Amino acid sequence: MEIRIQEPWPTTTSEAVEMQLRLRRQVRATDETTHPVRTVAGVDVAYDRDSPRLAAAVTVLDHDTLEEIETSSVVTTTDFPYEPGLFAFRELPALVEALRSLRTTPDLLVCDGHGLAHPRRFGLACHLGVLTGVPTFGVAKTVFVGEFVPPASSRGSTSPLTVDGEVVGAAVRTRDGVKPVFVSVGHRISLDTASAHTLTLSRNYRLPETTRRADRLSREVLAGRVSPSAGG
DNA sequence: GCGACAG
């Protein structure tokens, strides 16, 4: 898929924050999909324990059957240190490169992390959505900002994640009696639709199948068991 | 000032 980037990529913390504050105005939290969702992509990054090496992976699945349609991966390094609130600047360059070599343009992108449920309302999912123009949402394993009342213990239960009364996401129970995941809007989708997709994609495990596949591929590639950009 | 802090 094509992804255009004209601005220089931030190098410092202040430049990164500045970019987030500027780009967040482009985020739209409403459903904008004009055609049925056929393909859903999951993205994830794996890091090497003692080197700046990292592997980014994308897996495109058929929305209905969850069968793998195409994959893409890349191994590279990063200079941007991990900093809560700015970790998108660590992962995005590699993810964009992996997405670019995709021949398919996914109808939906599922990110490993938050979207609007971020200190400046512009997490990785929002950033990737604005960069690609594709509807995105984030599914995180832990809360970053906000408060919530634990949803009922049965699969499908949800409860709002709020910051000073503002709903920034939702705690979604994807499995009976298992810790909920935290869903938030990235771009061009509503929270309800994102939550519904999360449940659909997490029928047998706590995390969406998209995220699980991308996570596994990124680790395999980083370990050298699978060659990068091998395609689907 | 202190603690918390997506991956």
Add this chain to the structure above:
DNA sequence: ATCTTGTCGC
């Protein structure tokens, strides 16, 4: 994120 043994449960 990554490092790790055993353990509880379906």
